[in-house]
Amino acid sequence: MCYYPEQWPRGKWAEDARRMVELGLSWVRIGEFAWAKIEPRSGEFHWEWLDEAIDVLGKAGLKVILGTPTAAPPKWLVNRYPEILPVDATGAVRKFGARRHYCFSSRRYRSEAARITEAMARRYGEHIYVHAWQTDNEYGDHDTIYSYSAEAVGAFRLWLAERYGSIDELNRAWGTSFWSMRYDSFEEIDLPNNLVEEPSPTHGVDFIRFSSDQVKSFNKAQVDIIRAHSPGRPVTHNFMSQNTDFDHYRVGEDIDIASWDVYPMGGLLNGRLAAKDKEHYLRVGDPDQPAFNHDLYRAVGRGRVWVMEQQPGPVNWAAHNQSPADGMVRLWTWLAYAHGVDMVSYFRWRQAPFAQEQFHAGLLLPNSEADQGYLEVAEVVAEMKRLPEGEVRGKAQVAIVLDYESRWATRVLPQGRSYSASAVALDWYSTVARLGVDVDFIGQHSDIAGYKLILAPDLVIAEEAFVERLTRADAKVVFGARSGSKTRDMHIPEGLPPGPLAKLIDISVSRVESLPEFHSETVLYGNEAYEAGGWRETVRTSETVIASFDGEYRNGAPALVGSDKARYLAVAANGALLDKVIGDALGWAGLESLPDLGDLRVTRRGNLRFAFNFGRIPAEVPAGASAEFYVGGRTLKPVDVAIWRE
Amino acid sequence: MCYYPEQWPRGKWAEDARRMVELGLSWVRIGEFAWAKIEPRSGEFHWEWLDEAIDVLGKAGLKVILGTPTAAPPKWLVNRYPEILPVDATGAVRKFGARRHYCFSSRRYRSEAARITEAMARRYGEHIYVHAWQTDNEYGDHDTIYSYSAEAVGAFRLWLAERYGSIDELNRAWGTSFWSMRYDSFEEIDLPNNLVEEPSPTHGVDFIRFSSDQVKSFNKAQVDIIRAHSPGRPVTHNFMSQNTDFDHYRVGEDIDIASWDVYPMGGLLNGRLAAKDKEHYLRVGDPDQPAFNHDLYRAVGRGRVWVMEQQPGPVNWAAHNQSPADGMVRLWTWLAYAHGVDMVSYFRWRQAPFAQEQFHAGLLLPNSEADQGYLEVAEVVAEMKRLPEGEVRGKAQVAIVLDYESRWATRVLPQGRSYSASAVALDWYSTVARLGVDVDFIGQHSDIAGYKLILAPDLVIAEEAFVERLTRADAKVVFGARSGSKTRDMHIPEGLPPGPLAKLIDISVSRVESLPEFHSETVLYGNEAYEAGGWRETVRTSETVIASFDGEYRNGAPALVGSDKARYLAVAANGALLDKVIGDALGWAGLESLPDLGDLRVTRRGNLRFAFNFGRIPAEVPAGASAEFYVGGRTLKPVDVAIWRE
Amino acid sequence: MCYYPEQWPRGKWAEDARRMVELGLSWVRIGEFAWAKIEPRSGEFHWEWLDEAIDVLGKAGLKVILGTPTAAPPKWLVNRYPEILPVDATGAVRKFGARRHYCFSSRRYRSEAARITEAMARRYGEHIYVHAWQTDNEYGDHDTIYSYSAEAVGAFRLWLAERYGSIDELNRAWGTSFWSMRYDSFEEIDLPNNLVEEPSPTHGVDFIRFSSDQVKSFNKAQVDIIRAHSPGRPVTHNFMSQNTDFDHYRVGEDIDIASWDVYPMGGLLNGRLAAKDKEHYLRVGDPDQPAFNHDLYRAVGRGRVWVMEQQPGPVNWAAHNQSPADGMVRLWTWLAYAHGVDMVSYFRWRQAPFAQEQFHAGLLLPNSEADQGYLEVAEVVAEMKRLPEGEVRGKAQVAIVLDYESRWATRVLPQGRSYSASAVALDWYSTVARLGVDVDFIGQHSDIAGYKLILAPDLVIAEEAFVERLTRADAKVVFGARSGSKTRDMHIPEGLPPGPLAKLIDISVSRVESLPEFHSETVLYGNEAYEAGGWRETVRTSETVIASFDGEYRNGAPALVGSDKARYLAVAANGALLDKVIGDALGWAGLESLPDLGDLRVTRRGNLRFAFNFGRIPAEVPAGASAEFYVGGRTLKPVDVAIWRE
Ligand SMILES: [Zn+2]
Ligand SMILES: [Zn+2]
């Protein structure tokens, strides 16, 4: 439960705690925006209220997750050290008045963040009711990873010096011979904003890499302090869904559990789907977006994933904020559990009647009455009791590679305005999910043993070591277009794309083109014609051509090529073509799948099997004859859940 | 007539004046952009040309409205005091080179504005030909109400200190416990621009309130000076149509007559209508936008309203500038008269062949030939002579509440991108107008005695005192969605929305949602199904449910609820649903209405009845059998006017 | 050939040169981005690599075009003189890191540019292998003509003082009496950015004129230095297609040959056509955009035009970057030749695997394999050998007036958002081209002798002297709407538009209107009805009304008026109406034309006739019975070329 004692009169705390426990909740997160309440003036600490809040919550039976309050530096700190404020890409200072107003490169802010973290960790590190910690909150929210401050410039130069060793090496990597962009020393280098034209893509990606590393070290400093003072308590960070502004795996290395924010309503409206599908899923959300992120953050958390903020009703931050259908809070909670999530916390306990988020629902209305979400949580708690304990989500047989560096590569050099790496990844995930097959996410450093099929929708920067491991693994691999198209230096590989991937499949990409939204290409695959668009490549190969292009331009050119080990898709695909490509690949890898599930989704956690109906009409659950149902039954109403064991 | 002697050779003045009088005009406005001509260098006054201009105009028979020239500070003033320039939200100074380049918080500009006003008022205050004054011109044009200057910060802090008394009270109101936003003193507060994320909505609305008050005090200073030196002459300000950047009622309190700008062509293209309706009304404009503003500014002027600038042909400032149909200048002039306007001034006498507005038509072409507008004014003058004198627009039986604070509330916290409070208000007005019913606008401090029906499309911040007066009044009331949803502090009311309105109708709003453009909800009302969209609320009530929602989401929930006194509409409505809601409400309030008038509009001023045909085919006027026509007859051609007495 | 020895190891140069010659190329452009390689630190010149590069290329048999490297100032220069950086309209400095990061008003940059030009010209001016020079590169790329720097302000004031002589004259021209904008001295004047509202249009156009003159003088300084040291070598500049940010004729006066960039793929997507036509021409481009520019730059080069950069495959800079159809590189090369181009250089020899443009194709792939473009160039070289030599493109019988000042007039005062002067000009050109008629472009100072028909699509600012010459010429003239509507001072002409054009046709424009995209007007022309939109004028005339408006608004008003000498079109026309207007005008001028060619284009160079098929189906070439084909035949496949002699 997300709870803010600093926002409510003390008199309400005990009653709130009692009702949380009564509802069946066991965890409560507090503190992550409370710096000004803890330390209202420099060095003047007011612990008494927080002592009391933890006591009241703990005594009621709740385990406290304590957040470091660094996402919201207080005004006195900004007054004294205005240099901690972040600077936007136009050079304007981003002012105090909301949250996340700090620059990750500010040394002063790093020392202040360490100071407040240390103070909290010392006071509460071994507190009986403090069972876990959260660092900061939602790195990346409000576009705050990239700061163009003077300190960022300085830190970037040091980072470059470390990465490249010599300025000549940087000149080589950035290709500064191109437009007389040569540097004589690292001190000459500036940030890639306010240029006349786009910077060298290596300059662009290096700034993202640097900024990502700044987040990692900022976070790690807090983790180290907490661990020193609070042994045995896990540390988490609460990530934003699908944010790729920094490398989440690298931050994940330093924490014990990854947690994330489940807000599918805004996710739907901002997301990949066409308007008619958004209409269809208006109040249930994209069926695959939450599951995608559960699976992704399970990888970020190296197996451990929590939901720190579950949408309990309409929210406030999207362009429009529709209500979830009644039943969705229950459905999403079960979906999280099914995908391996071990704790679901709702944001927030009670709707705030003041300040920025007053249109954001809570489990309680502002007047403390139970709202719809409250009732649904009660239902889940009751249902949970029927289930056997100790079921663990196992490893999947299919893995999808999500690589942050590759995302940065297409962000900096998109080449086509309509290319969305985020939509590509979600489309591939969704296609597998609709065939009833579970998925793990992996990075290029993950263990890949045991996977039968590895999907790489756009592994733009393929590392040699990863390719080496793929070669030796048993898995079949499917690469999407653009895979292997850039080196670590953001160059075209020598010998053309897909660079090192040619070890897995003998192809060479001699031309790429991005295509406008109004145009589509035709692909012939097994005597059927499919439409595809947005991106097309010309591939030369000695391997089998599984599908080919049809039409005036390079008629007959390969669209899907396969070796014994790997397949390469030379076009951006979604819809029916992607269904065909993925469906065939599952069979090729010896995996079973179900017929297209439509609006149903199924998955398993240990011996438990789950089905979720995101559709508008009842659906039959694909349960065996001997299935034993814990929740629901063979026919599933819209917005309903079934749980069984075969 | 809007006339600029400073733009023309002296030799043309007498002839121009003669032709104005010949045309039948009696008023001429001059001076509002002439500062540099009056005082070309600091303290060096050149009155002689203005003396002569007033003399020439006055002797010809025209009454002069003299404008203070503060809308256009001269270059020497900007050179000497660059701090008078306004600052935009990015922090950039807005430079000299056009007009309105001043910050309302500049103390220097206030003293300079007072100085030039005093100089003019002393010289011409008792001039025989000066019959009225205008302060400045078009407050709010070019987005100039909000300035983010250093002086604005200082003045805002003082304003806050006055409003809140103590910083604790401000912290409470702004909800600064939310994200550690707590302030220790008023000196710490900054303007709500360039933040990382949106400010506290109370911070946002307070800045608008402050800016609005700055306009009021700026204006009042001029009015006081003029009144001291020019007794008996009314003072007006020329407002922009539908601008809600400041509280027009509060500025209106200090003047004698409100005047405004009638530019329906740009109003149509920028306005609420769908593209096919814009096409239908292309050269006649939105039939309700001018009438809406006549009625609104009649309220701002506490009964006295003028048109200071009537579009005489195509203008220059909209994205496209179509020509009005021939006849529209006449029609709009009569429409103004019918709605209680006592003086119509055309902008401008002669089209300027130079500078910014050379594509803006005049009554005369640049070469002094009469253009179409001139001919139509002549027609009106002739027709006017046939009418009885002294007819006064009476009080209506229906009032619409337009509340500026409520507009700011939805501007700062829109919650849904497609929510337009301006469109909502105009849609409600238009619906009443199409049923042939006259309307007054009221604010929360207006006298409400005598109204049978009060419509509050979105009275977001309902004041207790106003609710109290509604309770005691005879009027029935219809509230639109969002009414009563925020307190003066921009909080959700204790006990949920609609806060104080629950005294009039026992409802409680437990959930709101904003809906994307591609979705609509179905409402069942009297066995008919209607579509509505954009905003929907979940209402709990003990009152009668008049209409209800139909569909998968909360099927059967109340869409329109009614008590004996009030009705509450829980959805954003327009089109057929709004017709039904308003039509029923008129009957409920015991008012008569006409069948839907389509493109015809009717209204009355005293004993005179008027009809206007905005359509493309002839229409029958709803005149009684005994009607006696002054202008036109029973069948009205497109773009034509009928005036009769029953 | 565009070649960058500084980007490749020396070991590759000889082989590259050998292959260029083998392919049949004879010219190679180098050096234009190589400043940092030539002078890596201030005053430290490294000529040896360039000496060697020129030697290697020259000895292989290539003629070198040497570019001055001023489009890419090196970092050390920016470090030392940061004031050379350009400033954007918001006031932000545009930083180092790409190219074109200089302000044309920087005196320091002018002296540095002269210094490096002098150094190169001295060293290579009489070099045996250096056969031509290019100044800088692509003036205007990345929106770099307008800089809002402190030096630009100062230079603008001097320029104004020179133009106007006295501040009173400037006040008159700018119409500063309008809004108290009066200036006391030139020192008070600022640049027209960051204003509260648009500046005086004369202020706006004067800033463009000034900026254009800065480009001319910047360029001429280089030309003068080169001519002093490199007698007998022609000097060119490589222009951007359709850029109108400065007066290309005026820069063209100072060079020997105009060259330009042929990138039709991006040109199509950014261009005038509707989405369905963009789809139709997706991989062949707008059939008229390259020809338009060949003809235009032939005028800029006073008869001599080169293509310095021909697209050889997909590029990198458009929103989407589709591949040209196979065959288009050959087609575009022949199209250039047919339109009088004497040298076609491809950009670039080899695709760069690093830096900003790595998605830009070359004739070679990054690994030095021949790509499609290479093969097509080989084809052209072989075909070229079959043709007779010495054929020269003759003067056309039709001329289109393209006037840069007129473009600036509509840019500064568009009056309608959808008005595109660029689309208007290309539509008129295309209409003539589809009728098989060749065109020359002319400016107002061009020789007009011999033309039978002169088309002026929007000669907004018509110079008296030009009108005088038109009067005396034999040519018939067709004016589009807006012609003659502004004086040199950006005023409406005394006596109304079309000002001096009334000498050619007795009309007077009393009203103009711009119309939104959703509306169209109907024009009756010879008993047929046509649709037109966007712009309409009310014209009074004593001449023959050839076509007239039909509809509710001013029904019957003239849409096309004609005298013996001239016709005036009072509406924005394209499609069928423009076909009719132009088709009729050709007949009226005694010119022969072909039936609508559809997707075919024909033209002639000397005795050679050319046909190009931009369509998707075969087409019949309009060759006479006795035609003798050098390339292709009577039936032309898609993307194919025929060359014959009658
Ligand atoms: Zn790695
Ligand atoms: Zn009030």
Ligand SMILES: [Zn+2]
């Ligand atoms: Zn000229």
